[in-house]
Amino acid sequence: MTLKDTLLQIGQAARDASHAVARASTGAKNTALLATASAIRAQRDELLAANAADLAAAKADGLDAAMMDRLTLSEQGIEAMAQGLEQVAALPDPVGEITELRRRPSGIQVGKMRVPLGVVGIIYEARPNVTAEAAALCLKSGNAAILRGGKEAIRSNQAIAVCVKKGLAAAGLPETAIQVIETTDRAAVGYLITMPEFVDVIVPRGGKGLIERISQEARVPVIKHLDGNCHVYVDSAADPEKALAIVENSKTQRLGTCNTAESLLIARPMAASLLPKIAAMLTARGIEIRGCDETRALVREAKPANEEDYATEYLAAIISCKVVADVEEAIAHINKYSSAHTEAIVTENYTTALRFLREVDSASVMVNASTRFADGFEYGLGAEIGISTDKFHARGPVGLEGLTSQKWIVLGNGEVRG
Amino acid sequence: MTLKDTLLQIGQAARDASHAVARASTGAKNTALLATASAIRAQRDELLAANAADLAAAKADGLDAAMMDRLTLSEQGIEAMAQGLEQVAALPDPVGEITELRRRPSGIQVGKMRVPLGVVGIIYEARPNVTAEAAALCLKSGNAAILRGGKEAIRSNQAIAVCVKKGLAAAGLPETAIQVIETTDRAAVGYLITMPEFVDVIVPRGGKGLIERISQEARVPVIKHLDGNCHVYVDSAADPEKALAIVENSKTQRLGTCNTAESLLIARPMAASLLPKIAAMLTARGIEIRGCDETRALVREAKPANEEDYATEYLAAIISCKVVADVEEAIAHINKYSSAHTEAIVTENYTTALRFLREVDSASVMVNASTRFADGFEYGLGAEIGISTDKFHARGPVGLEGLTSQKWIVLGNGEVRG
Numbered sequence: 001m002t003l004k005d006t007l008l009q010i011g012q013a014a015r016d017a018s019h020a021v022a023r024a025s026t027g028a029k030n031t032a033l034l035a036t037a038s039a040i041r042a043q044r045d046e047l048l049a050a051n052a053a054d055l056a057a058a059k060a061d062g063l064d065a066a067m068m069d070r071l072t073l074s075e076q077g078i079e080a081m082a083q084g085l086e087q088v089a090a091l092p093d094p095v096g097e098i099t100e101l102r103r104r105p106s107g108i109q110v111g112k113m114r115v116p117l118g119v120v121g122i123i124y125e126a127r128p129n130v131t132a133e134a135a136a137l138c139l140k141s142g143n144a145a146i147l148r149g150g151k152e153a154i155r156s157n158q159a160i161a162v163c164v165k166k167g168l169a170a171a172g173l174p175e176t177a178i179q180v181i182e183t184t185d186r187a188a189v190g191y192l193i194t195m196p197e198f199v200d201v202i203v204p205r206g207g208k209g210l211i212e213r214i215s216q217e218a219r220v221p222v223i224k225h226l227d228g229n230c231h232v233y234v235d236s237a238a239d240p241e242k243a244l245a246i247v248e249n250s251k252t253q254r255l256g257t258c259n260t261a262e263s264l265l266i267a268r269p270m271a272a273s274l275l276p277k278i279a280a281m282l283t284a285r286g287i288e289i290r291g292c293d294e295t296r297a298l299v300r301e302a303k304p305a306n307e308e309d310y311a312t313e314y315l316a317a318i319i320s321c322k323v324v325a326d327v328e329e330a331i332a333h334i335n336k337y338s339s340a341h342t343e344a345i346v347t348e349n350y351t352t353a354l355r356f357l358r359e360v361d362s363a364s365v366m367v368n369a370s371t372r373f374a375d376g377f378e379y380g381l382g383a384e385i386g387i388s389t390d391k392f393h394a395r396g397p398v399g400l401e402g403l404t405s406q407k408w409i410v411l412g413n414g415e416v417r418g
Numbered sequence: 419m420t421l422k423d424t425l426l427q428i429g430q431a432a433r434d435a436s437h438a439v440a441r442a443s444t445g446a447k448n449t450a451l452l453a454t455a456s457a458i459r460a461q462r463d464e465l466l467a468a469n470a471a472d473l474a475a476a477k478a479d480g481l482d483a484a485m486m487d488r489l490t491l492s493e494q495g496i497e498a499m500a501q502g503l504e505q506v507a508a509l510p511d512p513v514g515e516i517t518e519l520r521r522r523p524s525g526i527q528v529g530k531m532r533v534p535l536g537v538v539g540i541i542y543e544a545r546p547n548v549t550a551e552a553a554a555l556c557l558k559s560g561n562a563a564i565l566r567g568g569k570e571a572i573r574s575n576q577a578i579a580v581c582v583k584k585g586l587a588a589a590g591l592p593e594t595a596i597q598v599i600e601t602t603d604r605a606a607v608g609y610l611i612t613m614p615e616f617v618d619v620i621v622p623r624g625g626k627g628l629i630e631r632i633s634q635e636a637r638v639p640v641i642k643h644l645d646g647n648c649h650v651y652v653d654s655a656a657d658p659e660k661a662l663a664i665v666e667n668s669k670t671q672r673l674g675t676c677n678t679a680e681s682l683l684i685a686r687p688m689a690a691s692l693l694p695k696i697a698a699m700l701t702a703r704g705i706e707i708r709g710c711d712e713t714r715a716l717v718r719e720a721k722p723a724n725e726e727d728y729a730t731e732y733l734a735a736i737i738s739c740k741v742v743a744d745v746e747e748a749i750a751h752i753n754k755y756s757s758a759h760t761e762a763i764v765t766e767n768y769t770t771a772l773r774f775l776r777e778v779d780s781a782s783v784m785v786n787a788s789t790r791f792a793d794g795f796e797y798g799l800g801a802e803i804g805i806s807t808d809k810f811h812a813r814g815p816v817g818l819e820g821l822t823s824q825k826w827i828v829l830g831n832g833e834v835r836g
Contacts, residue, residue: 019753023777096776102798108787110797113775117809200809221639221810242832249834335437344828357531357827358514359441369526369830378835379528379826380520391535391618391823392639393811405809408797409775410762412787414660416667417796 003183007191010146011198013176014119018144021177022116026093028171029140033089036167037082040132043163044078050159051128058126058152070127071152081132081160084383088136091382094400095142098409106418109411114404116142118200121192122385123214125206126150131160134203135178137385139168141403144177146199148192151184158182193218201403203386223394223402225387227313228258228341230371233330233356235347236267240274242368243346247278249370250344252285256315258387259342259364259374263310263320265330271298271323279321287317294323310337327352331359338362340389342374342396363389363396421601425609428564429616431594432537436562439595440534444511446589447558451507454585455500458550461581462496468577469546476544476570488545489570499550499578502801506554509800512818513560516827525833530824534560536618538821539610540803541632543624544568549578552621553596555803557586559821562595564617566610569602576600611636619821621804641812641820643805645731646676646759648789651748651774653765654685658692660786661764665696667788668762670703674733676805677760677782677792681728681738683748689716689741697739705735712741728755745770749777756780758807760792760814781807781814 001009021029040047051073058071073081094114101111120143122134131149138145149157161180168175181188193202193214202222204214215222232250234243250261266275271294279289279299289295290305302321309320310333324330327345334343344366345356353367364374374397376384381399388394394402419427439447458465469491476489491499512532519529538561540552549567556563567575579598586593599606611620611632620640622632633640650668652661668679684693689712697707697717707713708723720739727738728751742748745763752761762784763774771785782792792815794802799817806812812820 019777019779022779104796104798106791106796108784108791108796110791113783115779115809118779239832245832245834253835358533359437361437361440361533361536362825364826364828365531366526366828367830368832369828370834372835373524373526373528373828373830373833374826378522378524378526380522391533395823396826405813407780408782408792408814410782410784410787410791412785412791414657414663414786415791416663416788417671417790 003185003187004191006183007188008195008198010179010181011119011195014144014146014179015198017174017176018116018118020174021139021144022095022142024142024173028173029093029142030089032139032167032171032173033085033136035170036132036135036164037085039163039166040078040082040085040160043159044075047073047078047156047159048075050155054153054155061152063152067126067152070125073128073156077129081129084133085136088140088383091140091400093140094404101411107413107415111409112406113409115407117403117405119144119146119198120403121146121148121199121202123148123189123192123202123204123206123210124150126152128153128156128160130205131157131180132164133383134385135164137383137400138403139178141400143403146179146181146192148181148189154182154184189214190217193220196220205386221393223386223388223398224390225258226389227339228260229263229311229313229337229339230259230261230341231263231265231334231338231343232261232371233265233327233334233343233345234267234270234274235327235345235349235352236269237349237352238270238274238346239348240277243274244278244281246344246346246368246370248281248285249372251282251287251319253370253372255317257372259371260315261319261371262312262314263322263337265322265324265333267327267330268294268323268325275299275323282319287319289319289321291321292323295321313339327356331356335361341387342366342371344369344371363387421603421605422609424601425606426613426616428597428599429537429613432562432564432597433616435592435595436534436536438592439557439562440513440560442560442589442591446591447511447560448507450557450585450589450591451503451554453588454550454553454582455503457581457584458496458500458503458578461577462493465491465496465574465577466493468573472571472573481570485544485570488543491546491574495547499547502551503554506558506801509558509818511558512822519829524835525831527829529827531827532822533825535821535823537562537564537616539564539566539617539620541566541607541610541620541622541624541628542568544570546571546574546578548623549575549598550582551801552803553582555801555818556821557596559818561821564597564599564610566599566607572600572602607632608635611638614638623804639811641804641806641816642808643676644807645757646678647681647729647731647755647757648677648679648759649681649683649752649756649761650679650789651683651745651752651761651763652685652688652692653745653763653767653770654687655767655770656688656692656764657766658695661692662696662699664762664764664786664788666699666703667790669700669705669737671788671790673735675790677789678733679737679789680730680732681740681755683740683742683751685748686712686741686743693717693741700737705737707737707739709739710741713739731757745774749774753779759805760784760789762787762789781805
């Protein structure tokens with residue numbers, strides 16, 4: 001069988017299984033999730049052995065330390081996977097929710113019912129824990145899933161897939177509801193993203209390059225997460241204490257996350273008094289400041305920033321900084337340079353806050369809060385399949401709801417159209 | 419300037435204007451809509467003259483009667499356009515609506531704010547009234563729009579564009595918020611659908627061929643409306659009177675609309691008593707019946723149906739018919755052959771009704787109501803930019819809300835992440 005035929009067969013099996021998953025009861029889905037968690041705990045030794053084989057092969061291939069770290073499944077990591085499955089089981093089931101049911105003048109009642117998307121394809125790096133997490137979120141939201149993890153994790157992923165199959169079987173659900181692609185041939189991704197008859201949406205999780213390539217080539221919708229060039233704007237009406245705390249937390253709590261602030265804007269009337277203090281705090285925490293001329297006049301240690309700096313997601317101990325006239329210039333700068341992920345304003349002025357909330361065109365817009373809050377768990381979604389920087393369908397952190405759609409339902413009593 | 423440069427210029431102008439439209443007040447948008455309506459009434463003679471020139475050219479080109487009909491702007495049609503604009507002005511503004519604002523354990527409040535998509539591209543046939551309607555819906559939902567109508571309507575569309583510009587100017591909004599592409603070169607569509615930097619979504623309105631081609635080639639999301647192969651399933655627990663009325667209305671009220679029923683399924687226990695009556699009603703209304711063997715045993719005039727009949731949107735005085743065992747077989751048949759537009763069940767059985775509602779995977783699913791109700795106006799959307807047969811983003815009739823997105827907002831008081 002050719003690789004293309006293999007993928008088509010996987011796709012057809014997923015489509016067939018998707019109907020059973022879509023109509024599965026909440027109880028059956030939760031049974032599958034809890035049984036998978038039990039299987040993961042019971043098969044701990046098999047999982048560790050499979051992962052050890054992956055790690056040995058990766059080491060021989062000279063994988064870097066960060067990738068080795070993500071590839072590693074520890075005993076703790078296995079327990080965390082099992083607990084993650086139990087947490088998803090505990091979340092409310094989004095499927096079947098009926099909203100906005102209203103009576104129309106014709107007599108019919110019209111509303112919306114939340115339903116699964118169908119088949120979700122997930123493409124991710126060599127991180128075995130994502131296999132369990134993605135399987136759980138797709139299943140709970142009533143979708144079949146096709147999972148394609150990084151090839152270095154293939155043995156670990158297959159061992160996890162065995163546990164997921166046990167879970168599905170325990171609930172009487174088809175084992176093909178969650179399929180892990182077994183081939184490590186890269187061409188499989190190309191087929192997976194171009195079968196609209198079998199796959200309803202693709203969620204790529206990984207670097208910007210991977211996501212851009214998939215978006216370019218996909219023939220199905222993609223929930224994409226590109227970069228997070230997040231801004232904090234300190235307004236002229238900012239509370240200085242809040243500004244210091246929010247800039248510190250947004251930039252320095254974690255350097256490598258997508259919701260980390262990469263750029264600081266500060267209103268001119270506030271700059272002389274506050275920017276040196278913020279700069280001292282950042283410098284003390286090892287952050288390099290790259291600023292405009294006005295920044296550099298106030299902050300001796302600041303290096304010059306160029307156009308590219310303002311557009312860069314550093315994911316490193318660097319922040320760009322610009323003095324702006326007011327909220328209007330701040331919004332214009334953000335809407336020009338930002339990657340539309342997350343931006344925060346620090347202000348005590350009601351009208352300025354509302355304007356920032358309305359006019360900044362990003363997935364998350366915050367007043368007086370750290371950009372680090374842009375996260376599915378912090379937002380109360382319970383779990384997160386990714387963060388979307390798109391406007392279409394799902395925006396920002398995507399939880400179970402982002403893996404569903406709403407259809408219209410009509411409840412009549414024999415009505416016909418006049 | 420090359421055609422591509424022209425389109426890029428139009429795109430850039432739309433993107434620039436989109437920010438002003440996005441932050442425009444409800445009052446300003448309504449002023450623009452009402453002023454456009456006034457201009458359309460005031461320029462009636464100019465519109466009629468432009469349309470007469472289009473009609474003369476179309477006649478010389480040998481356009482068929484149906485296309486000539488859609489191209490024609492009568493005095494009544496002009497008044498209807500003006501009233502349509504007034505109706506959109508009267509609709510609630512979806513932009514800025516804040517929902518689900520909840521306090522999180524961290525102290526922040528997290529919710530969603532409804533915002534425009536940005537720039538909407540609409541591609542449609544030679545129907546001048548769509549120009550006014552699409553402009554109104556995009557403007558009210560806070561989007562800039564690029565409109566590309568069928569080339570036969572170019573003079574009429576330009577005359578309407580003059581009125582829209584007057585309306586925008588009266589409200590102090592940029593005239594480039596709504597642009598009508600002036601070139602009739604077909605290649606313009608190819609550029610319009612491949613500029614993701616300037617266009618956020620494409621809404622094609624027209625035949626299936628046009629929509630399939632656009633979906634294939636687009637590099638931006640497409641709200642697509644393919645065919646409407648709609649089903650009515652008469653269950654064994656159906657009320658015969660309701661069944662007769664619903665089949666009659668679903669099939670015969672209008673033959674050429676996408677929500678017209680094209681296929682009748684009937685449960686075996688009901689077929690012997692009811693199918694002959696339904697068939698007699700349909701035959702009396704000039705509808706040809708193409709059925710399975712069991713249908714033909716009960717209905718002398720029925721012709722044989724083949725696989726293709728069950729998958730066909732006739733848009734004509736023909737209906738396919740199949741006797742099925744029960745609701746399970748009906749659902750399986752529908753999910754196999756339907757175009758996922760609209761399906762109805764006729765039943766008095768509660769459990770059967772709920773099962774049909776849950777398991778039929780179409781944009782609109784109805785109990786005891788005519789499929790003809792699948793329509794933005796009947797659903798209470800006030801207006802409709804199209805009907806989506808997709809699951810992603812908007813599904814079924816798409817009103818103002820379908821032209822918006824939701825971003826997350828966070829209201830804090832200096833919170834940082836621990």
